[in-house]
Amino acid sequence: MGEALPHSYFSTDRLNREEKFPVWRDSVSVIYQADLASPGDVDGFHALTDGYLFGAMSQIRCRASQQHFKRDRMRIDRDGIDHYMIQLFTRGRCHARTPQGDVVIEAGDICVFDNAQTLDTTNEDFDLLALFVPRSLLAPHIKDPDRRHYQCLRGDDPLTRLLRTHMLELQKQAPRLTTDQGGLVVSPTMNLVAAALNGNPHENEGGEQAIRMAIVTTLKRYIEENIEHPALSPESVADVFGISRSRLYKLFQYYDGVASYIRDRRLAHALTILTDPTQQQRKIIDVSLSVGFSSESSFIRAFRRRYGFTPSEARQAGALHVARDADLPAGEPDVFGDREWESWIRTI
Numbered sequence: 001m002g003e004a005l006p007h008s009y010f011s012t013d014r015l016n017r018e019e020k021f022p023v024w025r026d027s028v029s030v031i032y033q034a035d036l037a038s039p040g041d042v043d044g045f046h047a048l049t050d051g052y053l054f055g056a057m058s059q060i061r062c063r064a065s066q067q068h069f070k071r072d073r074m075r076i077d078r079d080g081i082d083h084y085m086i087q088l089f090t091r092g093r094c095h096a097r098t099p100q101g102d103v104v105i106e107a108g109d110i111c112v113f114d115n116a117q118t119l120d121t122t123n124e125d126f127d128l129l130a131l132f133v134p135r136s137l138l139a140p141h142i143k144d145p146d147r148r149h150y151q152c153l154r155g156d157d158p159l160t161r162l163l164r165t166h167m168l169e170l171q172k173q174a175p176r177l178t179t180d181q182g183g184l185v186v187s188p189t190m191n192l193v194a195a196a197l198n199g200n201p202h203e204n205e206g207g208e209q210a211i212r213m214a215i216v217t218t219l220k221r222y223i224e225e226n227i228e229h230p231a232l233s234p235e236s237v238a239d240v241f242g243i244s245r246s247r248l249y250k251l252f253q254y255y256d257g258v259a260s261y262i263r264d265r266r267l268a269h270a271l272t273i274l275t276d277p278t279q280q281q282r283k284i285i286d287v288s289l290s291v292g293f294s295s296e297s298s299f300i301r302a303f304r305r306r307y308g309f310t311p312s313e314a315r316q317a318g319a320l321h322v323a324r325d326a327d328l329p330a331g332e333p334d335v336f337g338d339r340e341w342e343s344w345i346r347t348i
Contacts, residue, residue: 108155
């Protein structure tokens with residue numbers, strides 16, 4: 001017998017009434033800001049996660065009381081999480097607010113959430129399965145991988161039914177699988193997810209899409225490694241990789257071009273510094289210069305445009321977050337299970 005699949009179980013059932021939601025909110029903050037739909041919902045609140053790690057992906061069952069979830073630009077840039085969450089609602093309804101209009105996900109539907117994009121949803125009392133998939137694992141197999149956020153697969157579609165059956169059976173069989181067996185199910189799961197998202201697997205762009213994603217991934221890695229270098233620019237990236245400016249723009253078209261992408265990554269790096277409690281003494285101008293901005297004023301303007309507040313306000317928010325964490329109730333792991341699933345979300 002091989003080693004069993006990594007398993008994580010968390011429940012608020014044995015916590016005191018006043019601890020249930022704060023402990024849950026802290027746990028789910030690994031990816032979302034959770035708020036009660038109304039103050040009175042603290043009475044009777046409950047939450048449970050029960051998940052397994054299948055190699056490069058994880059699937060987690062989540063059952064909880066109604067609540068509001070948000071993922072804003074500041075959170076996205078701070079945590080750097082870049083994966084899809086494929087959610088199957090087995091009970092309850094999700095109301096998502098999007099720039100294109102509201103989306104309602106019913107029980108039986110499957111919805112795609114791109115965690116590199118902002119999110120604003122309200123869930124009724126719900127029970128769901130969430131499949132967390134790294135972008136690099138799924139994006140090469142689907143059309144328009146950066147435009148899948150809030151895509152809803154209706155429950156009566158045959159491909160949705162196939163994917164729903166697969167996810168339910170995966171959760172059912174997970175306790176019996178070894179780590180080696182769990183790794184083997186990743187590829188067929190990705191193929192089934194891609195078929196459901198594409199609608200017709202024969203329309204998949206295949207090799208061309210995979211090559212594009214590989215190039216973009218390499219370019220992103222280079223930009224991240226050189227983000228503090230003042231000379232980093234679209235021209236320097238194009239020269240290093242021998243890519244024309246027009247081709248480079250098309251590769252980063254979703255991000256409004258590589259110049260916008262570089263600027264946003266510099267601002268995200270600055271945000272990480274500003275909210276780091278160990279770097280609170282650094283001057284704003286030093287932070288701006290360290291991430292490649294030529295002046296403090298241009299940095300402050302760009303930062304405010306992206307996040308809606310100044311670098312100084314971001315620093316204050318980071319300090320407030322640390323203080324709030326210090327006030328959390330100290331529940332012991334044997335009371336609520338474990339929170340290992342949080343590390344999976346951070347690292348897959």
